Amino acid sequence: MEPTPIGLVAGWGTLPVRIVQKAHAAGIPVICLGIRGMADRAALEPYCKRFYWNRLAQMNRPIRLMKREGVKQWAMAGKVHKVQLFKRFRWVTLLPDLRMIRFWLRRRSNNSDDTITLAIIDEYAREGLECVSQLEICPELLVKPGCLTKRQPTDRETADMEYGWHLAKEMGRLDIGQSVAVRDRAVLAVEAIEGTDAAIRRAGELCRTGGFVVVKVAKPEQDMRFDVPTVGPSTIQTIKQAGGSALAIEAEKTILLDDEETIRLAEQFGICIVAR
Numbered sequence: 001m002e003p004t005p006i007g008l009v010a011g012w013g014t015l016p017v018r019i020v021q022k023a024h025a026a027g028i029p030v031i032c033l034g035i036r037g038m039a040d041r042a043a044l045e046p047y048c049k050r051f052y053w054n055r056l057a058q059m060n061r062p063i064r065l066m067k068r069e070g071v072k073q074w075a076m077a078g079k080v081h082k083v084q085l086f087k088r089f090r091w092v093t094l095l096p097d098l099r100m101i102r103f104w105l106r107r108r109s110n111n112s113d114d115t116i117t118l119a120i121i122d123e124y125a126r127e128g129l130e131c132v133s134q135l136e137i138c139p140e141l142l143v144k145p146g147c148l149t150k151r152q153p154t155d156r157e158t159a160d161m162e163y164g165w166h167l168a169k170e171m172g173r174l175d176i177g178q179s180v181a182v183r184d185r186a187v188l189a190v191e192a193i194e195g196t197d198a199a200i201r202r203a204g205e206l207c208r209t210g211g212f213v214v215v216k217v218a219k220p221e222q223d224m225r226f227d228v229p230t231v232g233p234s235t236i237q238t239i240k241q242a243g244g245s246a247l248a249i250e251a252e253k254t255i256l257l258d259d260e261e262t263i264r265l266a267e268q269f270g271i272c273i274v275a276r
Contacts, residue, residue, distance in 0.1 A: 005029040005049055006137075007071040007129070009062065011078030012038040014257055015134070015141075015230060019077050020047040022138050031069040033062045038081060056084060057096035059103060059120070063127050074124065076226055077134045082113075082193050112175040114219075117226050133224045135255075143259075145251035148273040149266050153246050157213050157272060160185060161248040164215035165276065172219035178229050181244070183212035196231075197238045204242025213246045214239055218253035232257030236265040236273075244271065251275040 006023065008030050010016035016032075016039060023030045029049035034041055036053045045051040050069060054062050066074060087093065096104065103123060108115055121131040135142065147153070153161065164182040167190075171177050177191030181203030189203035196216060203212055216229050231249055239247060247266075249256075254275070256262060266273050 003028055004073075005031050005069055005071055006132075007031045007033065007062075007066040007069070007074030008048075008134075009054075009074065009076040010034045010039040010044060011076070011080045012040075013078045013230075014043075014232065015255065016040075016078040017043045017047075018141070018257065019075070019134050019137055020044055023047070026137070028137070031066060031071050033065065035078075035080065039078065055095055056080070057094035057100050059123065060097050060099040063099075063124060063129065066129055067127065071129065073130045073132045075132050075134045075137070079195070079230075081195075113227055114175050114223070118223070121225070131225050133228075135224055135228070141255045141257070142252050143249060143254050143256040143275045145275050148263050148275060149271070151267075151270060151272045153248075153272045153274055156184070157246040160213040161215060161246070161274065161276070164213060165217065165248065168215045168217045169220055172217060172222075175219070178219070178227075179214060179216040181207075181212050181214050183207050183209075188212055196235065200235075200238045200242050200244060203244070207243065210243025211245045212243070213248065214244055215248045216254065217250045222253060228255055229253065230255040230257060231262065233261045233265055236262055236269065236271060239271055240265075240269040246272040246274070248274045248276055 006028055010032055020030050024047040032044050032048040032051045033054045034044060035056050041051060052065055124131060160182040163185040164180045168180045179191035179196045179199055181188040181200060188206050189199045191199035200214055218229050
C-alpha cells in the first residue's frame with residue numbers, strides 16, 4: 001500500500017524544496033499547496049505527488065484539497081511575505097474566501113504571528129488535519145553549536161553578540177521578531193514584520209562604517225512547527241551588502257540552509273558565523 005501522503009503549505013525560498021526532496025527520497029508522497037506568488041512551482045512539483053496553487057488568504061480550498069487527497073498530517077515551510085497583509089486594497093488583492101473572512105473577523109487578543117498561526121493550526125485540526133514540524137522530515141537542517149567559520153569573532157563582536165542575544169530573546173518573547181543588528185552594544189535595527197533581510201539592510205543604511213553584528217534567535221517558547229529561525233546564502237549576501245561583519249544564531253533551534261555554500265560565502269566575505 002502507498003504510504004499516507006503528507007500535506008505541505010509552501011512559501012518562498014529553498015526550504016520547501018529541501019523538504020519535498022527529502023520526503024520524495026524517503027518514499028513519502030507530498031501534496032503541496034504552493035502559496036501563489038511565493039512558492040517555486042518548477043522546483044517543487046517534480047518531487048510532489050500533487051501540486052496545487054493556493055492564494056495566501058484562502059483557507060477552505062487547502063483544507064478541502066488535503067482531505068480529498070487523504071492527508072492526515074501537514075507541515076508548513078518557506079517564508080511568507082506578511083507585508084502583503086497590510087497593503088492598500090488588501091481585501092481586493094488577496095481575495096480571501098468566506099472561511100478566511102470569518103476567521104479573520106473573530107475576536108482575538110492580538111494579531112501577532114504566533115496568535116494567528118496557532119489559530120490557523122487549530123482551524124485545520126478541527127477538520128482532522130494535524131500540523132507537524134517540517135523538521136520531522138529534515139532534522140539534519142538544525143545547526144550544531146560552535147563557530148562555523150575559520151575566523152573567530154573579535155572581542156567587540158563577542159560583546160555585541162552577548163548584548164544582542166538578550167535583546168533578541170526578549171523580542172521573541174514579545175512575538176515582535178527574531179533578529180537584531182548591533183554595533184558597539186547599541187541597537188541599529190530590530191526585525192518586525194518586514195523580515196530579517198530588510199532589517200539587516202536598514203542597519204547598513206544607519207551604520208555606514210559597517211562592522212555590525214546580526215543576532216538571530218528562536219523565541220523562548222519556540223513552536224518548532226512554524227517560524228523556525230532560518231539562515232542561508234541569501235542571509236550572508238545581505239549582511240555583506242549592508243556592511244555587517246558577523247552573524248550569531250541559536251544552535252539546535254535554527255535551520256541552516258545550503259550549509260556548505262553559506263559557510264563558503266561567509267569565509268569569502270570575512271563574515272564570522274557563531275552558533276551559540
